Amino acid sequence: ETLKILDIYQEVAEKVLAIPILTGLKSESERFAGAVDTYCIEAMMGDKRALQAGTSHYLGQNFAKAFDVKFQNENNKEELVYATSWGVSTRLVGALIMVHGDNKGLRLPPKVAPVQIVIIPIIKNENDMAEIREFLEPLIVSLEEKGVRLQLDDRLKVSPGFKFNEWEMKGVPIRVEAGPRDMESGTVLCARRDTGEKESLKITSSGEKLIQLLDEIQNNLFNQALEFREKNTFSADTYDEFKSLIEAGGFVRCG
Numbered sequence: 610e611t612l613k614i615l616d617i618y619q620e621v622a623e624k625v626l627a628i629p630i631l632t633g634l635k636s637e638s639e640r641f642a643g644a645v646d647t648y649c650i651e652a653m654m655g656d657k658r659a660l661q662a663g664t665s666h667y668l669g670q671n672f673a674k675a676f677d678v679k680f681q682n683e684n685n686k687e688e689l690v691y692a693t694s695w696g697v698s699t700r701l702v703g704a705l706i707m708v709h710g711d712n713k714g715l716r717l718p719p720k721v722a723p724v725q726i727v728i729i730p731i732i733k734n735e736n737d738m739a740e741i742r743e744f745l746e747p748l749i750v751s752l753e754e755k756g757v758r759l760q761l762d763d764r765l766k767v768s769p770g771f772k773f774n775e776w777e778m779k780g781v782p783i784r785v786e787a788g789p790r791d792m793e794s795g796t797v798l799c800a801r802r803d804t805g806e807k808e809s810l811k812i813t814s815s816g817e818k819l820i821q822l823l824d825e826i827q828n829n830l831f832n833q834a835l836e837f838r839e840k841n842t843f844s845a846d847t848y849d850e851f852k853s854l855i856e857a858g859g860f861v862r863c864g
Contacts (some may be wrong), residue, residue, distance in 0.1 A: 611693050653694075667693055714778030717781070722771075729787075785819070795813070
């Protein structure tokens with residue numbers, strides 16, 4: 610069960626949070642006090658330092674002996690329980706920020722982003738809003754029907770530029786822009802938070818493309834983090850080499 614939980618940690622970290630992790634067994638000196646074994650997941654942050662992102666402990670019967678915790682086995686005899694202890698906490702939230710964030714703010718994987726797509730109308734005055742809404746309505750309905758978490762930012766007292774910066778800081782994976790020229794051409798402009806790339810999409814086919822982009826962004830964030838970790842992982846054959854490498858930052862393989 611201890612290792613089963615470790616596998617769940619890895620699946621959540623890599624498949625949901627897009628954080629590549631290493632699993633391992635803690636040394637005796639770092640083992641949870643009273644545990645037989647302590648397993649952990651480790652991730653490299655953006656500053657090249659390691660974060661212990663979660664632990665799973667096999668306690669054996671040690672705590673059962675201390676607290677006299679027993680169960681009745683199939684032979685109706687009392688026996689000390691074999692226990693585990695595990696759980697992850699807000700450190701995973703910190704890992705999410707420190708692995709994917711950049712100088713503009715958060716970069717959230719689509720699977721955990723509260724808002725996956727933000728739609729920003731580009732208007733000159735209030736009279737344009739109704740027309741833009743009508744233009745965007747089919748796209749909004751289509752995305753919502755497919756379960757996409759989106760928000761239409763139709764605030765009138767805030768400039769488009771302010772909105773762009775605000776939603777970038779919040780890490781929303783995709784920004785969709787639409788103005789009078791876009792309505793004339795039947796297109797919307799799509800901007801990716803992970804790469805900054807922009808692409809003009811036909812409004813009639815943009816729904817499917819945007820959903821596809823969400824998957825691409827999820828995978829790209831994981832691959833970017835994995836590439837960063839591999840680039841900053843080194844091998845040391847001597848203690849002096851180890852000291853030099855570890856002071857420079859990153860992971861060091863020994864032995």
